Structures are given as C-alpha cells and as structure tokens.
Amino acid sequence: xxxxxxxxxxxxxxxxxxxxxxxxAPETPEQIxxxxxxxxxxxxxxxxxxxxxxxxxxxxxxxxxxxSLRNFDTIGxxxxxxxxxxxxxxxxxxWQAVAPLGYWPNVVSGTSKITVAGAIAMNxxxxxxFKLGNIGEHVSEISLVSPAQQxxxxxxxxxxxxxxxxxxxxLDLQRIESASVSVTARAPRTWGEHLxxxxxxxxxxxxxxxWVDLHHRAGRGLFHAAEYSNSGSPLTxxxxxxxxxxxxxxxxxxxxxxxxxxxxxxxxxxNAAKYLSGKILAGNKAHAQTLAEFNFLLDxxxxxxxxxxxxxxxxxxxxxxxxxxxxxxxxxxxxxxxxIVSSLGVLKKHRASPQVLPYAVYGYSLALDxxxxxxxxxxxxxxxxxxxxxxGRFYLAKDSTLTADQxxxxxPDGAFAEFRQLKQKYDPENILQSIQSRHLGLT
Amino acid sequence: xxxxxxxxxxxxxxIGLEIVRQxxxxxxxxxxxxxxxxxxxxxxxxxxxxxxxxxxxxxxVFLDLTDQLGGLDLFVxxxxxxxxxxxxxxxxxxxxxxxxxxxxxxxxxxxQAASRFYGAQHGCLIAxxxxxxxxxxxxxxxxxxxxxxxxxxxxxxxxxxxxxxxxVITVKPGPTRTRMTAYHDQSKMMDPAVAASKVLRLIxxxxxxxxxxxxxxxGFVFRHIPGWLMRRIRI
Numbered sequence: 001x002x003x004x005x006x007x008x009x010x011x012x013x014x015x016x017x018x019x020x021x022x023x024x025a026p027e028t029p030e031q032i033x034x035x036x037x038x039x040x041x042x043x044x045x046x047x048x049x050x051x052x053x054x055x056x057x058x059x060x061x062x063x064x065x066x067x068s069l070r071n072f073d074t075i076g077x078x079x080x081x082x083x084x085x086x087x088x089x090x091x092x093x094x095w096q097a098v099a100p101l102g103y104w105p106n107v108v109s110g111t112s113k114i115t116v117a118g119a120i121a122m123n124x125x126x127x128x129x130f131k132l133g134n135i136g137e138h139v140s141e142i143s144l145v146s147p148a149q150q151x152x153x154x155x156x157x158x159x160x161x162x163x164x165x166x167x168x169x170x171l172d173l174q175r176i177e178s179a180s181v182s183v184t185a186r187a188p189r190t191w192g193e194h195l196x197x198x199x200x201x202x203x204x205x206x207x208x209x210x211w212v213d214l215h216h217r218a219g220r221g222l223f224h225a226a227e228y229s230n231s232g233s234p235l236t237x238x239x240x241x242x243x244x245x246x247x248x249x250x251x252x253x254x255x256x257x258x259x260x261x262x263x264x265x266x267x268x269x270x271n272a273a274k275y276l277s278g279k280i281l282a283g284n285k286a287h288a289q290t291l292a293e294f295n296f297l298l299d300x301x302x303x304x305x306x307x308x309x310x311x312x313x314x315x316x317x318x319x320x321x322x323x324x325x326x327x328x329x330x331x332x333x334x335x336x337x338x339x340i341v342s343s344l345g346v347l348k349k350h351r352a353s354p355q356v357l358p359y360a361v362y363g364y365s366l367a368l369d370x371x372x373x374x375x376x377x378x379x380x381x382x383x384x385x386x387x388x389x390x391x392g393r394f395y396l397a398k399d400s401t402l403t404a405d406q407x408x409x410x411x412p413d414g415a416f417a418e419f420r421q422l423k424q425k426y427d428p429e430n431i432l433q434s435i436q437s438r439h440l441g442l443t
Numbered sequence: 444x445x446x447x448x449x450x451x452x453x454x455x456x457x458i459g460l461e462i463v464r465q466x467x468x469x470x471x472x473x474x475x476x477x478x479x480x481x482x483x484x485x486x487x488x489x490x491x492x493x494x495x496x497x498x499x500x501x502x503x504v505f506l507d508l509t510d511q512l513g514g515l516d517l518f519v520x521x522x523x524x525x526x527x528x529x530x531x532x533x534x535x536x537x538x539x540x541x542x543x544x545x546x547x548x549x550x551x552x553x554x555q556a557a558s559r560f561y562g563a564q565h566g567c568l569i570a571x572x573x574x575x576x577x578x579x580x581x582x583x584x585x586x587x588x589x590x591x592x593x594x595x596x597x598x599x600x601x602x603x604x605x606x607x608x609x610x611v612i613t614v615k616p617g618p619t620r621t622r623m624t625a626y627h628d629q630s631k632m633m634d635p636a637v638a639a640s641k642v643l644r645l646i647x648x649x650x651x652x653x654x655x656x657x658x659x660x661x662g663f664v665f666r667h668i669p670g671w672l673m674r675r676i677r678i
Contacts, residue, residue, distance in 0.1 A: 044510075
C-alpha cells in the first residue's frame with residue numbers, strides 16, 4: 001500500500017459495526033483518480049468517509065480504500081444567496097462562516113458535525129423537511145469526480161457516495177434577520193394529537209419536530225414549532241451552549257452520566273419526567289432559542305451515542321400521511337411485544353424530494369433510538385415489514401438493520417433500475433462500494 | 444476478546460500448529476504461514492507456503508492474507524529454529540539460519556502486523572520467545588540470543604502499541620514436546636496443545652508470560668545467577 005495511506009478502524013456513529021480500511025486524503029481531483037486507479041490495480045473497492053456520522057456502514061469497506069475529502073475545505077464568497085463549498089467542509093464550519101453575514105443554510109441536519117459531501121450524498125433533511133424538502137433541492141451545482149467521468153452533475157444527490165466524490169457544491173442560503181427562532185411548545189397526549197399539531201402549525205412554522213415517549217402507550221410527547229425571529233440573538237458564529245451541564249458537568253463528559261442512567265426502568269422514568277416537565281413549561285408563550293441550539297440538538301451533549309454500552313441502533317421509518325398513525329402505533333406495539341422499547345422517538349413531517357434511491361414521502365418520519373441488544377435485529381426486521389406494508393421507506397444514513405430484500409421492496413417502482421443505470425454510467429467497474437451498499441444489494 | 448481473524452506464522456508444526464487447531468475450533472478464520480504443510484492435515488484454513496527468510500515477499504503476503512481474512516484481530520509469530528549444536532561447534536551458516544528465522548523473519552513479519560494494529564488501534568500480537576532467552580547459556584549461544592532479541596524487541600513494540608489499545612504478548616515457553624526438541628528426552632516436556640491453550644488464554648493482555656509457574660520461579664532465580672556462577676554450573 002502506498003505511503004500516503006494508513007489503516008484505520010472505522011465504525012458507524014452507532015458504534016455497532018466496524019471495519020479496518022486504508023485511508024487516503026487526496027488534495028486534488030487527480031489524486032482522487034489515482035486512488036480509484038490503485039483500487040483497480042489491487043482489486044479493492046473504494047468508499048468515502050466524511051465525518052462518519054452515518055449510523056451504519058456506508059462510509060466503510062472492509063480492507064478497502066477509504067477517501068476522506070477533508071482537504072477539500074474551502075468556503076467561497078456568497079453570490080446570489082448561494083455559496084460554493086468544498087465537500088469536506090462541515091455544516092458547523094459553514095454556518096459559522098455565513099451566519100455573521102446574515103445567512104443560514106436552507107437545510108441542516110440534527111447534527112452540524114457532518115460534511116457537505118456527506119450531506120448531499122445522503123440527501124439529508126432537517127426539521128424543515130415539510131417545507132423545504134431535503135438538502136438536494138437546495139444544491140444548484142455539484143462537482144463530481146467519478147471513476148468513469150468528471151464534471152458537474154446533480155445525479156450525485158442521494159447517491160450514497162456510490163457515483164463519485166462530491167468535491168464541491170453550490171448551496172442555497174437564506175437570509176436571516178437574527179440568529180434566533182421563536183419556539184412554541186405543545187404537549188400532545190396521543191399519536192393523533194402529534195400529527196394534528198404538525199398539520200396545524202405547518203403553514204405558520206419554519207421548523208417542526210416532536211419528541212415521543214415510546215414507553216407511553218398512547219404516544220404522548222412534546223411538540224415544538226419554530227419560526228425565524230426578526231429580533232433576538234445577534235448574528236454571530238457563537239450560538240451554542242458551552243456552559244457546564246447543571247453548572248458542574250462538562251458537556252463532553254456528560255455521556256458518562258447518561259451511560260450510568262441508561263437502563264430500561266430509568267429510561268421510562270426519565271421519559272415520564274421529560275413529558276411532565278415539558279407539559280408544565282409548555283404554556284402558550286413562545287420562547288426564543290438560537291438557530292444552532294434549536295437545529296443541532298444532537299450536538300448539545302457530545303459523545304452521547306457512547307451512553308449505549310453495546311452501540312446504538314436507529315430505526316427511522318418514513319410513512320405516507322394517511323398510514324402514518326396506524327404504522328407508528330404498530331411499530332410501538334411490536335416494541336412492547338418484543339419487550340424492547342425505544343429510549344427516544346422523534347417525529348418529523350416531510351414531503352417527497354427528488355433523488356436517486358428516494359426515501360422522503362409526503363407524510364411523517366419516526367426515528368427510534370435503541371441500545372443494541374439481543375433480539376433487536378428481529379424487532380427491526382418486523383418493524384421494517386410493517387413500514388413496507390404501510391407504503392413507507394427508509395433513510396440509509398440511519399440504517400444498519402435492513403435486509404437487501406426489504407430495502408429493495410421499499411423503493412418505488414423503477415428506482416432500483418434507475419440507480420443501476422446511473423451506477424453504470426459513473427462507475428461501470430463497480431469500484432465504489434461500501435459494506436452497506438453490498439449488504440443492500442446496491443453494488 | 445475472541446479473535447475472529449488470525450494469522451499464525453509457523454503454524455504448520457509445534458505450538459503454532461496447536462494454536463491454529465484451537466483457534467479453528469473456536470470458529471476463528473485463520474491464515475497459516477509455513478514451509479511444510481504435511482502435518483497440518485485437513486484443516487479449513489488459508490494456507491500460505493512461505494519461508495520467513497524471504498523478507499522481501501512479506502508485505503505483499505501480509506496484504507493478501509489480511510484481504511482474504513477480511514481484517515486482522517490476532518497475529519502470532521511462532522516460527523523458530525533450534526538446530527542441534529555441539530558444545531565445541533561454532534558454525535556461522537547454522538547461526539545465521541537461526542538469526543534469519545528467529546530474528547529477521549520475526550522483525551519483518553511483526554513490522555507488518557504492528558504497523559497495521561498501530562493504525563487500526565486494535566488487535567493482539569503474540570510472539571513466541573523462550574525461557575532460553577533469559578540467559579546466555581553454553582549450549583545454544585545464538586538460539587539464546589535470538590530469543591532474548593524477541594523478548595526485548597516485543598517489549599519495545601508493547602511500549603509503542605499499548606497506548607494505541609493493542610495487546611502485545613511475549614510468551615516464554617519452556618521445553619515443549621515438538622519437532623524442535625526431538626533429539627532430547629521429551630518425557631517431562633509440556634504438551635504443545637497445553638502450551639497453545641495457555642497462550643490463547645493470554646489474548647488481550649500485556650506483558651511477558653511463562654507458561655508454567657515453576658518456570659516463572661526458576662526463571663526469576665536464573666536471571667539473577669551471577670556470571671561467575673553461570674560459568675561454573677552445567678545448565
């Protein structure tokens with residue numbers, strides 16, 4: 001193996017799967033092509049690793065070559081409310097660069113740690129998915145380096161890194177008057193009330209998200225809707241909570257505390273406490289939060305994923321509106337039946353968004369966090385069947401449990417064939433592969 | 444730790460062969476590197492015919508094997524030679540043969556494994572040393588020195604790799620009933636299968652280990668025998 005590579009152990013964000021691979025950090029498109037060439041000569045496959053925040057294994061290929069785009073890290077000037085950024089730039093770097101100028105990326109995920117290339121390859125969504133769709137709809141240009149061709153191409157949106165390296169992209173930005181959002185909270189008591197609140201607030205809100213207490217049969221939870229404020233926090237690059245938790249616990253150590261508290265009985269109690277305190281605090285009055293605090297909830301306690309001793313598995317289902325409630329109730333029933341109940345559920349509203357291997361639908365998504373445990377795989381398989389029966393789909397950035405058959409059945413007619421056609425165009429020799437893509441029969 | 448993918452150098456006879464057998468029984472995927480596969484029998488392992496003296500070939504062989512295994516959790520260097528040596532014999536070709544197998548081959552192979560484990564930040568590296576490496580005895584000057592090399596070399600590797608989460612184990616077996624000791628009385632020697640199971644129980648730990656508590660005690664005394672006494676006693 002050439003000198004510039006080093007073997008590294010990779011694991012998904014959920015820490016439940018891992019593999020060793022040789023890492024390369026090319027600095028130019030030509031050097032990316034050299035890695036493709038090397039893979040060809042060694043008979044190995046290549047995958048792309050951004051910030052490694054996908055839950056499963058799309059960023060790795062066991063004993064293969066892994067390209068990091070960390071050297072493609074430039075942020076260009078803002079032109080016509082858009083900005084040209086390198087694929088290795090993180091959303092965190094991006095918002096901190098544009099917020100002081102009065103801009104915010106149109107679509108951001110629940111963590112800001114991810115890279116732009118990763119965001120586009122996964123076609124991420126945020127809490128405004130019901131309104132703006134996925135990030136791909138806000139990308140006007142992609143510079144793609146593929147094994148077969150190089151050029152500008154939007155086909156890479158949602159391509160899971162299987163078409164080539166997204167070395168740069170032009171992202172649309174929106175103007176903001178302040179760094180604050182005005183947040184309204186409600187405490188729905190049932191699944192139905194959650195979905196009603198999403199519909200009620202959709203027209204007047206910029207962002208919506210709901211937390212669900214899965215231990216509670218009726219599906220109580222806390223709903224939050226937010227809209228941009230004209231006044232509030234100044235436009236700065238510092239918007240997040242860095243103060244110690246409860247005044248004493250450093251935020252990057254808090255996961256140790258979470259780990260100590262992480263058992264089913266306590267989780268049930270904590271969920272109840274969260275609901276009750278949220279209900280009391282909800283009131284009718286809106287409160288202000290910064291954009292970063294509201295959007296990047298997953299970054300509030302760095303390392304929280306390590307609170308799950310055996311790793312974290314997330315199961316996220318996207319279900320059309322008319323079937324959403326019944327499917328979500330069924331997923332909850334299955335969890336009770338298997339005696340494995342999610343410690344954290346998050347609901348969002350979506351609309352369809354065009355991409356290869358589409359996952360978003362007009363409807364809702366439910367994301368469920370589980371500590372990895374015996375029997376979880378079977379539960380996830382059964383939940384996947386319920387989702388497919390309800391016309392639902394899956395988001396590969398979160399997946400680590402689907403079977404190839406389930407994934408392919410969940411795709412709309414023709415989507416798989418279209419993917420194969422594009423794969424043939426960009427990577428006819430099938431050099432770009434990941435553990436996940438092989439597992440799901442994509443490569 | 445239960446290794447699922449292992450490479451055993453010198454896994455075709457002696458303690459190495461038993462290690463291969465026991466790893467395979469546990470369901471591990473094993474690649475065996477050796478010069479003579481006649482003793483190995485019907486084993487479901489990856490077989491690689493290779494002479495450790497061919498150090499130039501090692502990087503590519505290592506890469507091929509890790510590819511075939513789909514990764515690496517355990518690396519065992521169990522190749523070693525100890526030719527019969529007369530008290531009056533000073534035979535350079537014979538001595539250099541010992542050095543190339545026990546020392547040069549060990550360095551060339553362990554560099555590959557160590558470099559990989561260093562990057563991956565996980566793994567276990569086991570080298571078979573010997574009680575014979577504890578002192579320079581009259582009978583086997585170069586064999587003794589070669590095992591002393593293995594001890595010090597792997598101690599250095601341990602100090603490099605332990606902080607990367609890698610376990611490095613130096614094993615010091617005593618006389619073991621293998622081909623290497625065939626020209627001695629083997630009745631009181633340790634069975635290689637017993638030695639192998641003791642070695643595999645060490646996986647994940649750090650340090651130098653004797654396989655027999657008596658050896659540990661004798662070894663301690665032995666290491667402290669003054670030079671003037673070493674010159675006079677027959678051991």
